[in-house]
Amino acid sequence: MKTKNIFVDCHVFDGNFQGTTTYLKGLYTELLKDKTKLFYFGASNIAFLKTIFGTHDNLTYVSYKSKNKFYRLLFDIPGIIKKNNIDFAHFQYVVPPIKSCKYIVTIHDVLFLDFPEYFPLIYRIKNKFLFKTSAKRSDVVLSVSEYSKKQIQKHFGIEKVTITPNAIDSVYFETYNKEEVQKQVRDKFKATNYFLYVSRWEPRKNHDRLLKAFVENEYYKTHSLVFVGNKAIENKVYNDYYTSLPDEIKATIFSFSKVNSQDLLVLVRGADLSIYPSIAEGFGIPPLESLAANIPTICSNTTAMADFEFFGDCLFNPLDLEDLKNKIKIGLNDTQMDQKRNQMKAKFTWQFAAEQFKKAIS
Template identity: 80%
Template sequence: MKSTKIFVDCHVFDGNFQGTTTYLKGLYSELLKDKTKQFYFGTSNISFLKTIFGAHDNLTYISYKTKNKFYRLLFDIPKIIKQNKIDYAHFQYVVPPIKACKYIVTIHDVLFLDFPEYFPFFYKLKNKFLFKTSAKYSDIVLSVSEYSKIQIQKHFKIETVTITPNAVDPVYFETYQKDNIKEQVLKKFKAKNYFLYVSRWEPRKNHHCLLKVFVEKEYYKNHSLVFIGDKAIENKEYNDYYNSLPSAIKATIFSFHKLNFQDLLLLVRGADLSIYPSIAEGFGIPPLESLAANVPTICSNTTAMTDFQFFDDCLFNPLDLEDLKDKIEIGLKDTKIAQKKEAMLAKFSWKQAAEQFKKAIS
């Protein structure tokens, strides 16, 4: 029987870890177990990608000639598809304009259309054209949540969207010694007894509301606040509020960018409380990761996060500061982490996502 050949554009691994890298790592770590399929991973850094996926009989790594995205889409990828007689090529958000096989595109969200007030004008204009064209051009459209599926269908008039839901990397479920982790964090990052928020910086991510609660409730007297995430879209409201604070409070607030995965994992495990106050998400993996690591976690209850009902009494309205304050107190005393983690595992797994993917291409 002829193997199905699947090419995967893995250029996202050439940058920093984000939602798309977590998605591809989890999905294809599971799909690689299917020996009836031959996979081809395109990247500018083969040695690094091998540390993510390892060696497999049904996996071939292919190096891009350049990191330039236009060259990759216009020349590199069509050539790779033709030379290797690829059946399906899988992309994140944007597909090449030259079609040489069947295309699969994962559009994780269209939040810039749902919440236009949080995005720059040209960002919206450019991505609406690119995402819609890519969806129309593709044979299979995937997304990661029921919320995103419905919004993609509404905005782009796409009838069939298959959900391949995100899940959590198995490393987050590994056991560890909390006290030892806290000592490592204190030595390396100078943070202790901290609240944690993992997310890139954009106004919709709502960093400013979390900072206001941290200050107004005077949590800085006993805790630190740690933000992890790269800068994406400037949040002026956060900047103005932070700059108005006295230096003693600023000393309890830490912001880390471009961390490697091991440092990220260390900071997640060492947190007293993980807080995810985002206003809008296409999925929202970080609160699931902290829950998997047995860290008390409170989470926003909007958009795709309405699927996270297992957080139960630790869900809050991200625009209601009083609700956020109340849930911080509940989260710090949470005794139901094990039950919540079990319910999360029953709902989200990479095996489930892989099965949906295979159904879509069959």
């Protein structure tokens, strides 16, 4: 069997951790075990990338000459592909305009087409063109959920889409001392007895409805509310509501951005309850990570998250404030954690995602 040379554009690791970094880390940590393939990982910060993937006989790190995305796509990557006789090059969402090998593209979602009201017009026009063109020009199109697959097929007319679902980093399943973790959070972040929501800030992420449930049920008297995520699209409804609150309630609401992976793990483990009220997702990793860490978790039941049936009575309609309030009470008294955790662990594995990937490129 001929050894395949696979290039992976890892520029996302030069920024902050997000869904695409989790996906690439999990998928390629598993694929690197296949010694019939040689991998070339490209990024600007090679030193950091090495801390993620380590050293392997079948892995070569290649450094980009520029951090400019246009230079990367037009010059850096085509040069790397030619120099290393690459068979397949793997990209997230957008592929280079010059094609000199087979392309793999993962399109995690097309939510901007399904829920246009949550995205700026220019963003929708630009990304519809880029994502559709990239999908049409690629030899292998991947996505992360049945929901996203169907929407890509619907909007782009691409019939062949392979699902390589996300899974959970094994570190989230490790045992830990809850009291020690809570002390770490208290010392570094000043938060105690808190509800946690991990997600970047966009209107579709529904931060405003969670804040309203927290305030109206007066949880601020016994708990804090912790948001972890970077700013993306301004949520005016949240901003206006938060501004109207008295200072004593604001003092129980924390917001952290640019949180590294280790601090995120600590914040997840220290929570009393993890809440994921997003209205629309291509997958939705954070509620699975908190469940893996044995944290009571309630989750939205829409779009790709409808596949998370193991959450049972802890799923809720993210547009229904009363349902959210009710599920917070149920989540705080959840007695089915072990069963849910085992079902989730069996359903989503990086081994399965890697097998689907290898089938798609064979």
